[in-house]
Amino acid sequence: MNKNILVGIPVFNLENPMTRLSSVLDSTQRTDLQIGLLKNTINSFKKESIEIYVISKDTKIEAICTELGIHMFKSNLDGLNNEVIEFSEMFSDYKHWIICHADLPYINKHQCNVLFENLKNEDLLISKSSDSGTPLICGSVKFSDFSYGIESFKSHIENLKKIENKLQTDI
Numbered sequence: 001m002n003k004n005i006l007v008g009i010p011v012f013n014l015e016n017p018m019t020r021l022s023s024v025l026d027s028t029q030r031t032d033l034q035i036g037l038l039k040n041t042i043n044s045f046k047k048e049s050i051e052i053y054v055i056s057k058d059t060k061i062e063a064i065c066t067e068l069g070i071h072m073f074k075s076n077l078d079g080l081n082n083e084v085i086e087f088s089e090m091f092s093d094y095k096h097w098i099i100c101h102a103d104l105p106y107i108n109k110h111q112c113n114v115l116f117e118n119l120k121n122e123d124l125l126i127s128k129s130s131d132s133g134t135p136l137i138c139g140s141v142k143f144s145d146f147s148y149g150i151e152s153f154k155s156h157i158e159n160l161k162k163i164e165n166k167l168q169t170d171i
Contacts, residue, residue: 003051005116006094008073008087009041010080010148011102013058018103035064038102042068044112051094054102055080055087081147088144098138099146124160128153 016027017034025033038054038061045052053073054065065072075083084099091097096119100107115138118125124139134152137143145159 003049004095005050005098005119006090006096007045007050007052007098007100008055008084009038009045009052009100009102010055010084010087011038011058011061012080013056014060015058034103037105038064039068041100041102041104041107042070044107044109045098045100047112047116050116053087053090055083057083084146084148085144088146091142091144096138096140099136100138101135104135126153126156126160 011034014031014034016030018025018030021030021033042052042054051071053071054061055073055075056062057074062072064070073083073087075086077083077086087099088097098115098119115125115136119138119140122139123141124143125137126134127136129135131150132153133150134148134156137146137156141163143160143163145156147155
């Protein structure tokens with residue numbers, strides 16, 4: 001079966017992950033948690049028709065990818081936003097694409113299967129986190145204006161409106 005969904009999971013590195021939890025977890029615990037969440041995210045998306053890449057330059061992340069039989073995308077650019085943008089050049093080779101953060105404790109196999117079903121009927125799906133970030137964005141439309149961090153959801157919506165306006169003008 002051909003792989004028709006491309007999943008990209010951006011991970012900056014494991015040097016000092018999840019600093020927002022530093023008041024309750026030490027560095028080793030946060031690293032272990034990040035690795036556990038990354039493995040969970042990968043395993044939740046694993047399916048015959050899915051091509052999974054972890055987007056990172058971190059050698060420790062690369063070892064995890066090798067262990068799990070997952071591709072690693074090493075960008076030539078600096079900064080996670082730019083790395084994801086470069087990764088998005090692969091979207092045209094697939095029917096659908098997904099960009100999902102690696103630190104989402106609520107991702108599981110069932111939710112990924114629901115997402116795969118929803119992708120069949122939608123051009124684009126996007127989720128908003130409590131800090132107005134974008135933990136997950138996916139679709140079938142050409143899109144490469146990625147940004148991450150606090151308030152990135154608003155940025156994505158503005159960029160998507162520009163695409164929508166351009167499509168309406170071109171019709």
